[in-house]
């Protein structure tokens with residue numbers, strides 16, 4: 451029996467994308483459905499980086515069609531279209547930068563910088579243009595994590611700074627400009643000034659995402675960022691220890707106060723993987739990130755293991771996502787990055803739903 455095109459379209463429209471947690475129809479993602487005998491070519495466009503996702507989505511869609519009794523071989527053509535999103539309308543965006551995403555935590559040493567650089571690399575691997583700004587003025591980590599220690603950016607006109615490039619990312623850090631020992635004695639206003647300059651004097655070019663690796667806490671730097679530029683979303687990193695969770699709560703509350711949407715929580719070092727035998731242990735207790743996420747009604751984007759290889763790769767200038775892109779460790783970051791970008795894309799749609807749709811007919 452011939453397949454009904456209407457039934458096929460309805461089935462595809464009704465598929466729930468696991469990252470967006472919306473149907474493809476709600477996400478307005480289906481560009482075309484072309485049926486030819488028992489083959490169908492489906493073109494889909496999603497609002498987050500999609501390179502590396504095609505195979506998984508094609509298989510899931512194929513299973514969905516089989517479950518709907520549609521016996522048709524599906525070929526998926528997947529593309530992404532990343533649009534700007536910012537809720538703080540009163541602030542002027544950075545030219546060319548679509549989305550600023552802050553990676554924050556209440557406490558130091560929980561793995562913010564490691565998460566920030568791996569998320570940035572995962573988005574870049576997914577096909578996005580990505581920059582990373584190391585906003586930890588007192589303790590910059592990105593020069594080390596990107597293997598750029600000792601390098602200095604250049605400036606053609608004495609005003610704008612060219613970011614350095616590493617693993618496909620544009621990167622800027624106070625660590626490229628001054629000796630970290632020097633910045634330690636800076637007072638609040640100097641730190642604020644330095645961050646403002648790193649943000650606005652850097653020639654970022656066209657970026658889909660600018661990831662900001664925040665210092666710990668809820669102080670001047672966090673406020674400066676939220677008051678100077680529209681921040682599309684924040685990702686909170688926490689470890690399962692009670693103290694880190696209490697600090698993460700403060701971070702969540704702060705972003706809420708300055709109207710920065712929290713895209714979700716990443717629980718880092720949630721499991722320990724023994725480097726000798728591969729044995730897995732919950733050394734800091736289990737489920738803290740999930741409870742925190744539930745308490746604040748935000749998504750748990752991922753639970754990452756405490757793994758010596760992650761530290762060696764990050765501290766060696768070649769973070770996990772580029773060191774072993776197809777490995778299980780990298781896939782933890784890639785999954786979290788996809789969930790975070792989808793949370794942002796979903797919010798964009800939520801907001802656009804508030805406005806009337808304007809349709810221009812081609813005559």
Ligand SMILES: Nc1ncnc2c1ncn2[C@@H]1O[C@H](COP(=O)(O)OP(=O)(O)O)[C@@H](O)[C@H]1O
Pocket residue numbers: 555557558559560561562563564565591718719754755756757758759760761762764765
């Ligand atoms: N999942 C992990 N497994 C093992 N080591 C990690 C992990 N995440 C971070 N680290 C290491 O812990 C240290 C602190 O991480 P970092 O990202 O600098 O934290 P923060 O930016 O929150 O201060 C670094 O040496 C880093 O390589």
Ligand SMILES: [Mg+2]
Pocket residue numbers: 562563564586589591663664665
């Ligand atoms: Mg850090």
